[in-house]
Amino acid sequence: MKDTCHLYTDLAWLWPMWGDAATEYAHYCQHVSGLIRKHAQRSVATLLNIGCGGGKNVFNLKRDFEVTGLDLSPAMLAQAKELNPGGAFVQGDMRTFRLGQHFDAVLMDDAISHMNCRADFVAAFRTAYEHLHPGGVLIATPDVTIETFQQNQTTTTPASRDGLDLVFVENVYDPDPADEQYETTILYLIRDRARLRIETEHWTMGIFSLDTWRHVLRETGFDVHEEQYISGQDSYTMFACVKAR
Ligand SMILES: C[S@@+](CC[C@H](N)C(=O)[O-])C[C@H]1O[C@@H](n2cnc3c(N)ncnc32)[C@H](O)[C@@H]1O
Numbered sequence: 001m002k003d004t005c006h007l008y009t010d011l012a013w014l015w016p017m018w019g020d021a022a023t024e025y026a027h028y029c030q031h032v033s034g035l036i037r038k039h040a041q042r043s044v045a046t047l048l049n050i051g052c053g054g055g056k057n058v059f060n061l062k063r064d065f066e067v068t069g070l071d072l073s074p075a076m077l078a079q080a081k082e083l084n085p086g087g088a089f090v091q092g093d094m095r096t097f098r099l100g101q102h103f104d105a106v107l108m109d110d111a112i113s114h115m116n117c118r119a120d121f122v123a124a125f126r127t128a129y130e131h132l133h134p135g136g137v138l139i140a141t142p143d144v145t146i147e148t149f150q151q152n153q154t155t156t157t158p159a160s161r162d163g164l165d166l167v168f169v170e171n172v173y174d175p176d177p178a179d180e181q182y183e184t185t186i187l188y189l190i191r192d193r194a195r196l197r198i199e200t201e202h203w204t205m206g207i208f209s210l211d212t213w214r215h216v217l218r219e220t221g222f223d224v225h226e227e228q229y230i231s232g233q234d235s236y237t238m239f240a241c242v243k244a245r
Contacts (some may be wrong), residue, residue, distance in 0.1 A: 009073065017164070018159065032057075033064045040227055043160065044137070049069045050070050050111065054074075058080060058083075068090065070094070070097065084200050094111065094115075095115070097224075101131070102136075104133055108125075108140050116205055121206055135245045140239040141229070142237060145209060146177075157170070174179070175201075182205055183204060184202070184203045225239070226238070226240075
């Protein structure tokens, strides 16, 4: 099946309805800030959020840092700007962009799953490294690893706002557990004042073992620390990666 890109283009307007920035992202972002403070070997004022999407992490992190958000998608950046008026946002590809600017901290999380081959995965961490001051910290949080992946897991998320009723049905499936890819398939049920529209999405995503994460982060040049983050029933490994002074 061919990959699509609706959520980051024509359906980007749905993103604000998929998880509330102020509630669902706040606890995680507090944890991100705490890890940065714990591991940084310099004072931290500035943060680059690579793959900032609709700016929900930015919304929370801007309380603690002067945040710049970077994303590939102009439509998602437009959502991020609406949520964070006056915020600094730039368009770029995490595999290749170079801003010519350095930050005290970098955050990369769910967007990394779009790095669906080893070369892209490595390139994204090289980008993070190149944008950090010595003594700065990259926080990298895998959405999923080979250890945590649940074959054929399907989640259903309903949402309602301003006469719109939505259901997001998201399924993950790994057709070949021997390689470093899996599939995310999404069904969007969009009811605008009860009139139904159905859209579908299909993404080829990257999946790597925790040992691969550790290896790639160390090879990039980072001093790597690990912490667990618990959210409800789920536990996530977070990597706090320090660039040597
Ligand atoms: C799920 S969204 C991120 C949402 C974000 N965590 C938030 O706080 O709203 C994933 C994002 O990854 C971005 N992305 C995918 N590939 C990318 C790339 N090569 N470079 C930069 N951003 C990329 C997409 O455009 C999308 O906005």
